[in-house]
Amino acid sequence: MSGADGLPAFPSQSFAAELAANRDFASNFEGSELSGSAARGLAIVTCMDSRISPLAVVGMKSGDAKILRNAGARVTEDVLRTLVLATYLLGVDRILVMPHTDCRMARSEEPEIHATIFQQYGVDTRSLEFRTVSDHRAALITDLTRIRSYPLLRKGVVVAGAIYDVVTGVLEPLDF
Numbered sequence: 001m002s003g004a005d006g007l008p009a010f011p012s013q014s015f016a017a018e019l020a021a022n023r024d025f026a027s028n029f030e031g032s033e034l035s036g037s038a039a040r041g042l043a044i045v046t047c048m049d050s051r052i053s054p055l056a057v058v059g060m061k062s063g064d065a066k067i068l069r070n071a072g073a074r075v076t077e078d079v080l081r082t083l084v085l086a087t088y089l090l091g092v093d094r095i096l097v098m099p100h101t102d103c104r105m106a107r108s109e110e111p112e113i114h115a116t117i118f119q120q121y122g123v124d125t126r127s128l129e130f131r132t133v134s135d136h137r138a139a140l141i142t143d144l145t146r147i148r149s150y151p152l153l154r155k156g157v158v159v160a161g162a163i164y165d166v167v168t169g170v171l172e173p174l175d176f
């Protein structure tokens with residue numbers, strides 16, 4: 001199948017439910033007055049885990065906060081790059097790093113994950129560093145330190161960490 005200009009057509013069948021849901025969403029969409037800045041000055045760095053609704057966890061809504069997600073809520077180069085932009089240009093003056101309980105990244109060691117993918121799919125992923133976590137608190141302390149010591153981050157930004165419990169919904173602040 002090809003679409004306009006001979007490019008591959010959008011895989012509509014694979015996304016039929018989402019496109020239908022979006023038609024409903026858009027038909028009820030109230031023209032947004034929001035800007036791209038974080039209205040409540042917050043950026044949350046959290047995991048891609050599908051049990052986490054980051055805005056709901058802290059009682060916010062669209063427009064209030066920047067959400068950065070990856071496997072394990074780790075502070076990578078790309079997270080730092082994004083936080084620099086968010087703090088200088090997009091109204092962020094508080095950063096919350098929010099890993100969670102029962103994270104897939106904490107259930108296995110790095111070599112085990114590579115082995116699992118290799119066994120099931122025959123693909124050697126060892127050129128990637130997955131940044132697994134053996135101790136949530138220790139990893140969070142490393143990540144908070146990475147942000148706080150990053151020389152390009154805007155001065156005066158408050159950086160904190162808390163662990164989200166996916167069973168109870170409780171956010172446990174970390175003293176650090």
Ligand SMILES: [Zn+2]
Nearest residue numbers: 047049103104
């Ligand atoms: Zn996770």
